[in-house]
Amino acid sequence: MKTKARPEPKTKHDYAAQAEIIKAMAHPTRLLILNSLKKKEVCVCELRDLVGDDISTVSKHLSILKNAGLVAARREGNWLHYRLICPCVLDFTGCIAGIKR
Amino acid sequence: MKTKARPEPKTKHDYAAQAEIIKAMAHPTRLLILNSLKKKEVCVCELRDLVGDDISTVSKHLSILKNAGLVAARREGNWLHYRLICPCVLDFTGCIAGIKR
């Protein structure tokens, strides 16, 4: 039987890596995109309609999410379908919802 | 018996509010502070030593966390002790740790 794992203390580097991912989520449009991908993959053009910004703006948000490792794309003909890689990032919402200022 | 609650669709305003809180967490120093408060409240001067930045910088990070509703302060003489209001925000870390780029 294993002894209970004791986590190493986190370094500044660890926190920087975490912050990169959290920063990618820290934008209203990107939260909307992530939530839109909760149940199914969605095409960029659909996301543009949902978001309502210029397509180039939406694309930039997607590349930020992609670089953070939060979403991935699959090409199908001319369309790119984005999907959520780690749906658990949306569980966060439940905790956040309980915070009142 | 109640029927299962069906969440309302989130508005841009909802996402903006969520983003505010997440943005407050999206900085290495602020993640370090939040984790330092995981088990017990901590004085500002201790946090300054942990973080290593100028005291005014630490104070600014604390005010960002406070405005986001993530921490609160309790005065004891000259010292201010900060504590984590919603420890659940640290559960997030588990999901984040699974993300690889």
Added chain:
DNA sequence: TTGCTATTTTGCCAAATTGCCAAATAGATG
């Protein structure tokens, strides 16, 4: 009151972020 300590606020500046438009790219199709 004065002085002392802990903390916050203000001012400043460099760096990063945001969003739009235009241009470039990738893939499909003729």
Added chain:
DNA sequence: CATCTATTTGGCAATTTGGCAAAATAGCAA
């Protein structure tokens, strides 16, 4: 090849953020 569609990239201005230092504030004690 040319052309069309979907998407990304580059450039730019406006705004926001981060960190230090100086000044201001809050509470305690003499």
